[in-house]
Amino acid sequence: MVSVVLSFRNEAENIPTLIRRLDAMCAGARVPYELLFINDASTDASLAILLGERQRNPRVKILTLSRRFGVAEGVLAGMAAAAGDAVVYMDADLQDPPEVVPALIERWRAGADVVHTVRTRRHGEAALKMWATRLAYRLIQAGSSIELPVDAGDFKLLSRRAVDHLLRLRESDPYLRGLVVWLGFNQAFVPYERDARHAGKTHFPFFSRNPWKTFFLGVTSFSFLPIYLCAGLAGTGLLAALALIAAAAVQLAGGSSAAGLTILAGFIAFLWATTIAAIGLVGLYVIRIYKDVRGRPPYIVQSAVGIPVPSPTRERSNESEIEAIL
Numbered sequence: 001m002v003s004v005v006l007s008f009r010n011e012a013e014n015i016p017t018l019i020r021r022l023d024a025m026c027a028g029a030r031v032p033y034e035l036l037f038i039n040d041a042s043t044d045a046s047l048a049i050l051l052g053e054r055q056r057n058p059r060v061k062i063l064t065l066s067r068r069f070g071v072a073e074g075v076l077a078g079m080a081a082a083a084g085d086a087v088v089y090m091d092a093d094l095q096d097p098p099e100v101v102p103a104l105i106e107r108w109r110a111g112a113d114v115v116h117t118v119r120t121r122r123h124g125e126a127a128l129k130m131w132a133t134r135l136a137y138r139l140i141q142a143g144s145s146i147e148l149p150v151d152a153g154d155f156k157l158l159s160r161r162a163v164d165h166l167l168r169l170r171e172s173d174p175y176l177r178g179l180v181v182w183l184g185f186n187q188a189f190v191p192y193e194r195d196a197r198h199a200g201k202t203h204f205p206f207f208s209r210n211p212w213k214t215f216f217l218g219v220t221s222f223s224f225l226p227i228y229l230c231a232g233l234a235g236t237g238l239l240a241a242l243a244l245i246a247a248a249a250v251q252l253a254g255g256s257s258a259a260g261l262t263i264l265a266g267f268i269a270f271l272w273a274t275t276i277a278a279i280g281l282v283g284l285y286v287i288r289i290y291k292d293v294r295g296r297p298p299y300i301v302q303s304a305v306g307i308p309v310p311s312p313t314r315e316r317s318n319e320s321e322i323e324a325i326l
Contacts, residue, residue, distance in 0.1 A: 001033060001083060001084040001085055002026065002029075002031050002033045002034075002085070002087075002088060002105060003078075003084030003086070003087045004022060004033060004034070004035050004087075004089075004090070004101070005075055005082060005087055005088065005090075006035070006036065006037050006038065006078070006091070007038040007040060007072075008038065008046065008091070009040040009041065009046075009068065010042045010044045010046060011092045011093060012045040012046045012049055015046060015053070015092065016049065018092055019035065019053055021097075021098040022035055022098045022101070023059075024098075025099055025101045025102055026101065028102060029101065029102040033059060033084070034061055034083065034084065035057075035061065036061050036081060036082060036307070037060065037061070037063070037092070038063045038065065038074035038075070039065065040069060040070065040073075041065055041066070041067050041069075047062070047064060058306070061081075062306065063077055063078065063304050063305075063309075064302045064304075065077065065302060066301070069300075070173075071154065072173075072174050075089045075154070076167065076174065076298055076299065077299045077301060079163050081308070081310040083307075085159070086158065087160075088105075089154065089156060090154065090155040091154060091155065096192075097193075097194075100190060103192075105157070107157070110188075111186055112157075112188035113158065113162045113185035113186050114157070114158055114162055114180050114181075114186070114187040115156060115158075115189070116156055116189050117152060117153070117155040117189075117190050117191075118150075118151050118152050119192065119193070120191045120193055121193040146181045146182050147181065148177065148181055149189065156180060158180060159185070161185070166179060166180065170295075172291035172298065173291065
């Protein structure tokens with residue numbers, strides 16, 4: 001059986017069409033399936049529409065989270081509840097076409113544990129956003145031990161063993177795009193064209209908080225490049241300091257005291273700015289450590305329809321693990 005997990009918030013306009021298209025594609029793939037909708041505390045009529053769909057279609061199952069936790073946390077909740085031998089997770093806005101799902105299932109049947117979808121075109125998205133997205137992927141890869149596929153978003157298939165290993169990880173604010181690559185196993189790729197949003201407004205506008213949060217999660221989860229850059233700046237600053245001190249000494253010896261003092265003042269300001277930036281970057285990593293040590297569950301389920309309430313797999317770290325981290 002294949003479980004399709006859809007973590008969403010306020011997608012009332014898209015849900016009926018999404019269910020019809022998923023039903024058609026999964027039935028065509030000749031595989032038993034279930035549709036798991038993870039309601040991330042929607043404020044529109046999404047839940048009411050899903051309850052109506054559930055009455056007509058028992059394959060529709062619903063988890064409602066106690067508050068807004070986020071897309072990745074919703075996906076993990078769906079994976080924990082999924083009964084399938086494979087799990088497909090995707091957005092509910094129909095930008096990721098359900099017609100691609102049979103191709104993912106075929107790659108899984110051929111032996112792949114992780115099947116990525118790679119966007120060859122992205123309809124309805126601004127050129128600036130696409131350029132920034134490609135740049136972000138490359139920045140995350142720099143200094144990382146994983147090869148993050150460019151233009152591969154949150155539309156993937158994972159085998160049961162890949163899902164089980166993913167659910168054992170203990171990470172707050174999980175960066176799923178990186179974690180599924182980090183898992184390893186046999187990974188395959190399916191190209192597709194991403195559609196424009198079917199209805200409603202995007203929940204991830206370029207200048208909103210969400211895309212930037214995702215970028216910093218990717219960087220701090222899989223790359224130490226910011227720390228390497230800080231170390232490089234420190235070394236460069238030391239060499240520059242020696243050169244400027246020597247230049248100031250020469251100017252002071254020549255009687256130009258003002259010029260020497262200006263050079264030193266400018267360099268001191270540069271050092272202060274660099275130091276503050278370095279402290280801020282290290283602080284991002286400390287925040288991630290603190291969140292992981294707290295051991296809070298990644299989500300809380302308020303209600304479930306058609307399935308038992310899953311319990312988060314994360315357990316509180318014991319004292320020895322905390323000491324090892326600190």
